[in-house]
Amino acid sequence: MNDRYDGYDQQSYELVGYDESGQPVYRPVRQAPSYEQNSAYGYGYDPYATGQQPPQQQPQQPTAYDPYDPYGAAAPQRTEQATAYIPQQAPPQQPQQPQPPQHQAPPPRAPQQESDYRTEQFQFVEEPDEDSEDVIDWLKFTESRTERREEARRRSRNRGIALVVVLVLCLVGGVGYLWYQGKLPFLSKDSGTAGTAAATGPQNRDVIVVHLHNTKGGATSTALLVNNTTTKRATTVLLPNSLALSGEDGTSTTLAKSVDEDGSSGTSDALDTLLGTDIEGTWRLDTPYLNNLVELVGNIEVTTNTSVPDPAKKGTVLVHKGADQTLSGPAAVAYATYRGKGEPQTAQLERFGQVMQGVLRKMSSDPQAATTTVQTLAQILDPSLTEKDLGAFLAKLADRAKEGDYRSEVLPVQSGGAISRSTADSVVENVLGGTVKAPADGDSLRVGIENATGDRSRTEKARVALVNGGYTFVSGGTGTTVATSRVTYADAAHKNDAVEVAKTLGLPTSAVTKGKAERNADVSVVLGRNYTGR
The missing domain is CATH 3.30.70.2390 (Alpha-Beta Plaits)
Structure with a gap:
């Protein structure tokens, strides 16, 4: 900023404010000439009389006065109260054009509004071009992010393809399992030529005989538990007590008498001889143990065909007739041993078969777990049938019962206890697979x-x-x-x-x-x- 020299002895400036960019704005202050005796031009010198320019005086930095200085000496530091400055006087030298004072950072101002910024708060840099390092880094980041998105899409497609493959394999495996189990109506392995060969060819069966002893009534009920490992099916063959058998001495006897007189071993041999089977063991199941077995598996569900009175409370019903009746241990025993007035013994056998099948549906298919259940009964088994063997056998039957590959049927006999030829063909040959x-x-x-x-x-x-x-x-x-x-x-x-x-x-x-x-x-x-x- 240039100011015209107007002939005064000294030019002074005072701060009047700041412009839009934050720069200080000064204005000249006119003062009377004052020359000291040691001035180079002497007293009363008129610079315009000789045509010479007055000596150029170097403007001094504005100096704020300390209001607490009694002599008015200039304070070396700036204060918030300083609003003007007076330059120090110096002896004139060569006449020069006076220059405005150098800019000095204004004293700090109290904060006003959020938009009142000062220039020194900013640092200006040149606008980066496409070749700058920041732009290159940004491009690299953008490219890497695009690549990550593409990689995520590829992984998602791969996961989708893998999921479809897994579903297809599960579907094929499930169909294959159903075919292997013979549960597909048109693709069953037992249908067609293969099914005929399986039905007529050699088959392997595991058979044990179970005798239910009613400790209160004294009657017995006998059934053969058959597991056909070839066709993956199981059957409970219920044997009437009137079935004619040959005793150990060759004399004729009945099944009921054989159980009471000949015991398990003699009865098993007689059944083997009559039916052509190979009984692997005998399971004597007294009614208290049947009660405990039902309680251990957590009660059973049976579609009962009759109501059973409570033997302990006359006039009350212990088992109601109907579908899916839940039977506890005592109720299961009462239903399995109940024989109505005038009913044949086969009616009671059918109920016994229902209870046995209900127990098998609730028993574990795991051999170890089934063995633990048998051990918990703490019953004395026949030496030919150990707890481990019985548990493993019952686990297999339980698996059949849960899959629906289980049935019960009564072996029909004639009035004299003999087996007719038709019975031999339908039951003995097909179910028991009696072989010589x-x-x-x-x-x-x-x-x-x-x-x-x-x-x-x-x-x-x-x-x-x-x-x-x-x-x-x-x-x-x-x-x-x-x-x-x-x-x-x-x-x-x-x-x-x-x-x-x-x-x-x-x-x-x-x-x-x-x-x-x-x-x-x-x-x-x-x-x-x-x-x-x-």
Whole structure:
């Protein structure tokens, strides 16, 4: 800022404010000339008289006076109260054009508004171009972020593809499992040629016999628990107490008598002989243990076919008739042993079968857990059946029951306790898979007798004759009356045995032929009217 020199002895400036950019604005202050004796030009010098310019005086920095200095000396520091300055006087030198004072940072002002900024608060830099390092870094960041987004999209697509593949594999595996279990109606492995081969080919069955002893009523109920490991199905075959068996001495007896008199071992052997099965063990289940077993598995659900009164409280109902009835231990025992007035024993057997199937549905399919349940019963088992073996066997049956591959059926017998041929074909052959085993050394030949004479008493005559001859009698029931008796063997090794059987029964040797024998006998005999029973 240039100010015209107006002939005064000294030019002074005072601060009047600040411009829009924050720079200080000064104005000149006119003062009377004052020269000291040591001035270079002497007293009363007029610079315009000689045509010379007055000496140029260097402007001094504005100096604020301390209001507390009694002599008015200039304070070296700035204060908030300083609003003007007076430059120090110096002796004139060469005449020069006076210059405005150098800018000095104004004293700090009290903060006003949020938008009142000072210049020194900012630092200005040049505008970066595309080649600057900041721009390059920004471009790199943008590119890396784009790449991350693309990578995330690729990972998402890969996860989606992997999920689809897993779902397809699960679907295929599930269909394969259902096919393997034979639960697909049109793709079952048991359908078509494969199913026929499985049904007619060799099959493996695990069989145990269970005897339910009613400790209060004294009656017994017997069933065969069958696990067909070939077809993956299980069955409870309920055996009536009237079923005719051969005793250990060859005498005729019933199942009920055999259980009471011959015990588990003798009954098991008699059933093996009659049905052609291979019973692996006997499970004696007294009603108190059945009560505990139901309680251990957490009660059972049964669709009951009758109401059962409470034996402990007369006039009250312990089990109600209806679908999906929850039975506790005492209720399950009462229902399994209940036989209504005038009902056949088969009706009670069916209820026993329902309770056993309900227990199996609630039992664990894990062999170890099932074994623990058996051990908790603390019952004394037959030596031929250990707790571990029974637990593993029940676990397999439980698996079948939960999958719906389980059924119960009563073995039908005739009035005399014999098994008819139709029964042998439908139950003994298909369910039990009765097969003739090669007799061990010392075992007697098994001879099946079917009475077709029209006289039931002749069955007992034939039985006595065979037992006395050292043979094992196997009842084949009764059939349609025929005129001529016949003796049949299936294995050529038994041809001579068949001839001896014919002689023992008083039949001609011409009656001996090779053909199909009963599945549970080495030699089969059909007694016709020509058999006299001598």
